[in-house]
Amino acid sequence: MNGITGLLRGKDGCAICPTRKLCAARAMTSEALDALTHTIDTSAPLKRGEALYRAGDRADAWYIVRSGVMKTLTVTPDGEEHVTGFHYAGEIIGLEGTATGGHEESAVALEAATACALTLESLPELWALGAGPAILSLIGERDRTLSLLRINMSQSRAEMRIAGYLKLLMDRTARQGYDPTCLAMPMSRTDLANHLGLTLECVSRVLSKWRKAGVLETGRNSMQIRQPDELATAAYHLAAA
Amino acid sequence: MNGITGLLRGKDGCAICPTRKLCAARAMTSEALDALTHTIDTSAPLKRGEALYRAGDRADAWYIVRSGVMKTLTVTPDGEEHVTGFHYAGEIIGLEGTATGGHEESAVALEAATACALTLESLPELWALGAGPAILSLIGERDRTLSLLRINMSQSRAEMRIAGYLKLLMDRTARQGYDPTCLAMPMSRTDLANHLGLTLECVSRVLSKWRKAGVLETGRNSMQIRQPDELATAAYHLAAA
DNA sequence: CGGGGCATTGATTCCGATCAATTTCAGTGG
DNA sequence: CCACTGAAATTGATCGGAATCAATGCCCCG
Numbered sequence: 309m310n311g312i313t314g315l316l317r318g319k320d321g322c323a324i325c326p327t328r329k330l331c332a333a334r335a336m337t338s339e340a341l342d343a344l345t346h347t348i349d350t351s352a353p354l355k356r357g358e359a360l361y362r363a364g365d366r367a368d369a370w371y372i373v374r375s376g377v378m379k380t381l382t383v384t385p386d387g388e389e390h391v392t393g394f395h396y397a398g399e400i401i402g403l404e405g406t407a408t409g410g411h412e413e414s415a416v417a418l419e420a421a422t423a424c425a426l427t428l429e430s431l432p433e434l435w436a437l438g439a440g441p442a443i444l445s446l447i448g449e450r451d452r453t454l455s456l457l458r459i460n461m462s463q464s465r466a467e468m469r470i471a472g473y474l475k476l477l478m479d480r481t482a483r484q485g486y487d488p489t490c491l492a493m494p495m496s497r498t499d500l501a502n503h504l505g506l507t508l509e510c511v512s513r514v515l516s517k518w519r520k521a522g523v524l525e526t527g528r529n530s531m532q533i534r535q536p537d538e539l540a541t542a543a544y545h546l547a548a549a
Numbered sequence: 550m551n552g553i554t555g556l557l558r559g560k561d562g563c564a565i566c567p568t569r570k571l572c573a574a575r576a577m578t579s580e581a582l583d584a585l586t587h588t589i590d591t592s593a594p595l596k597r598g599e600a601l602y603r604a605g606d607r608a609d610a611w612y613i614v615r616s617g618v619m620k621t622l623t624v625t626p627d628g629e630e631h632v633t634g635f636h637y638a639g640e641i642i643g644l645e646g647t648a649t650g651g652h653e654e655s656a657v658a659l660e661a662a663t664a665c666a667l668t669l670e671s672l673p674e675l676w677a678l679g680a681g682p683a684i685l686s687l688i689g690e691r692d693r694t695l696s697l698l699r700i701n702m703s704q705s706r707a708e709m710r711i712a713g714y715l716k717l718l719m720d721r722t723a724r725q726g727y728d729p730t731c732l733a734m735p736m737s738r739t740d741l742a743n744h745l746g747l748t749l750e751c752v753s754r755v756l757s758k759w760r761k762a763g764v765l766e767t768g769r770n771s772m773q774i775r776q777p778d779e780l781a782t783a784a785y786h787l788a789a790a
Numbered sequence: 791c792g793g794g795g796c797a798t799t800g801a802t803t804c805c806g807a808t809c810a811a812t813t814t815c816a817g818t819g820g
Numbered sequence: 821c822c823a824c825t826g827a828a829a830t831t832g833a834t835c836g837g838a839a840t841c842a843a844t845g846c847c848c849c850g
Contacts, residue, residue: 367689382700390700404696406689413696428685432676444669447688448608448647454695455645455654459623459631461702462746464807466838497797505703507839512798528847544627705839707806738829751806753830769815791850798845805838813830820823 322348330398330484331372332426332439332446340437347433349425350374354417360402362414367405369425372446373397376421377494379503380413391503393457394418394495398484400426400446418494419529453480460543466510471542473504474524478533489533563589571639571725572613573667573680573687581678588674590666591615595658601643603655608646610666613687614638617662618735620744621654632744634698635659635736639725641667641687659735660770694721701784707751712783714745715765719774730774 322333323341333344349369354360360371363382378395392413395401405411406428415423426434426443434443453476460472474491482488493500501508518524523539525532533539563574564582574585590610595601601612601619619636633654636642646652647669656664667675667684675684694717701713715732723729734741742749759765764780766773774780 382696384700390703392696392699403689403692405693407686407693408689412693428682431685432673432681435673435676440673441669444672445648448644448649451644451691451695452646452648452653454692454699455623455633458633458695458699458702459625461699462631462743464746464837503703505705508797509799509840510838513838516798544625705805748807749829750808750831754806757830793848793850795848796846798843800843801841803838803840805836807837808835809833811830811832813828815828816826818823818825820821 325374327374327397331374331424332434332442334442334445336438336442340439343437344434344439347430347437349427350422352422354378354421354423356417356419358417360415360417360421360423361405361411363411365405365411367402367409367411368429369402369427370400370406371402371415371423371425373399373401374422374424377418377492378415378421378423379418379495379499380415382413389502391495391499394499394503396480396492398446399453400443400450403447403450461505466506467514467542469504469506470511470514471539474531474533474539475543478536478539489536491531491533492529493531494529566615568615568638572615572665573675573683575683575686577679577683581680584678585675585680588671588678590668591663593663595619595662595664597658597660599658601656601658601662601664602646602652604652606646606652608643608650608652609670610643610668611641611647612643612656612664612666614640614642615663615665618659618733619656619662619664620659620736620740621656623654630743632736632740635740635744637721637733639687640694641684641691644688644691702746707747708755708783710745710747711752711755712780715772715774715780716784719777719780730777732772732774733770734772735770 322328322344323338325331325333328334328341332348333341336344354376360378361367373395375397378401380392380395380401382390382392384390393401395415401415402411404413431443434440456476457473460469460476463469463472477491477493478488481491495503497508497511501511504511515524515526518538519526521538523533523535525534563569563586564579566572566574569575569582573589574582577585595617602608604623614636616638619642621633621636621642623631623633625631634642636656642656643652645654672684675681697717698714701710701717704710704713718732719729722732736744738749738752742752745752756765756767759779760767762779764774764776766775
């Protein structure tokens with residue numbers, strides 16, 4: 309209906325969605341949830357590397373990540389790739405194309421992932437179902453996150469940037485009720501460095517230093533934070549979130 | 550009604566607003582414009598240094614800059630000030646507080662400025678008046694701009710960051726139908742450097758270099774771009790906007 | 791077992807931060 | 821109208837840290 313292949317409209321209702329508390333469905337009555345199920349489209353599961361949308365696609369919907377982690381990226385005219393964000397369950401993405409009607413970024417799954425589509429034309433209907441405040445909240449959270457990320461990027465020190473980013477991830481994880489010391493990090497060092505505006509060597513060095521100091525442990529797709537205070541100190545410049 | 554002092558509800562109708570083409574009123578019929586006038590609150594003119602809202606204020610509205618330039622900033626726990634953005638006529642701001650209900654940033658006028666308030670509770674009404682697409686477009690533009698700013702910040706070279714920022718300003722100015730070679734820049738070097746994550750000395754040096762090379766001229770509250778191509782080359786990494 | 795992408799570690803260079811001095815300019819009062 | 825003043829901007833010199841170039845190690849895959 310709106311460009312996603314393999315929509316599962318009506319299947320897997322919002323009422324049983326494990327991430328419904330993070331999304332537009334938060335704080336809705338169960339009757340409204342049933343109606344919501346028929347207004348929101350859930351995408352087919354995306355495999356690692358598959359795109360939810362690509363730069364140039366028509367932008368007639370916003371998306372909420374339902375499971376997994378997605379990265380958004382743009383390719384500049386000179387061919388360089390810029391990772392604009394990593395997006396976890398409950399984050400709203402795809403807003404950047406709304407002004408022009410076409411997506412300026414691509415959204416790619418870093419691991420198996422699903423997302424729900426809020427078509428722009430269905431927004432008044434969603435409002436009528438009582439999802440308005442939740443959607444506003446999602447937009448506000450996104451705006452707030454982008455603002456914090458920009459503040460973090462304005463730090464010139466590599467340790468501050470990385471510590472700040474990890475702290476943001478931890479805060480978000482904690483806010484969603486999960487263990488903040490265990491972070492899902494399915495992105496490559498290259499992507500992470502790109503996103504933070506650093507070289508992968510630099511990121512690697514800082515992580516190695518912290519690993520040796522016992523601050524954290526790095527796994528293939530995750531990270532264990534052993535001494536959150538140390539990270540917080542290195543990132544003290546960030547507003548508490 | 551929503552925290553702004555000195556509202557001018559109904560005065561200076563949207564129909565005669567010089568920036569209506571940039572705002573929620575774009576592409577509306579004149580009958581709807583009259584109704585819109587009574588739904589949107591226009592703030593009293595802000596003097597230089599006055600705040601539209603402050604961190605901690607209740608966040609029950611979004612704002613569209615109507616005239617002048619505003620800066621948004623946060624103060625981190627350790628007391629450091631971070632300039633999160635400079636906002637020109639037609640930009641929507643204040644979204645960052647929607648998630649929590651309280652503003653996390655402050656918005657301060659850099660020169661005489663006015664803004665219009667879209668209260669969250671009036672959004673369905675605005676939709677009914679036909680302003681929905683325009684509001685979505687404003688949100689999309691903001692999201693797109695934040696994304697581009699983040700890409701720009703990820704550049705480590707000072708020249709690239711500054712050139713990129715100026716280019717973004719020029720693109721925005723051109724898109725609004727004004728002369729892109731004449732930029733309103735009422736912010737101090739300190740604020741500009743803070744926003745770009747550089748020191749003011751560094752910004753000053755780069756601008757001096759370009760001034761000597763004839764690329765641009767710097768005035769107190771404005772900047773004349775003499776050789777846009779030179780800037781574009783220095784910022785070639787940015788996507789065309 | 792071998793290959794290739796990815797991560798780590800090392801050595802050097804360069805650029806922006808920092809510390810410091812000077813100039814410019816808007817605002818103020820004589 | 822001009823001299824005075826303090827903030828803002830510019831210019832200079834040095835230092836540190838991240839980029840860069842280069843090599844090695846690790847691990848998932850066939």
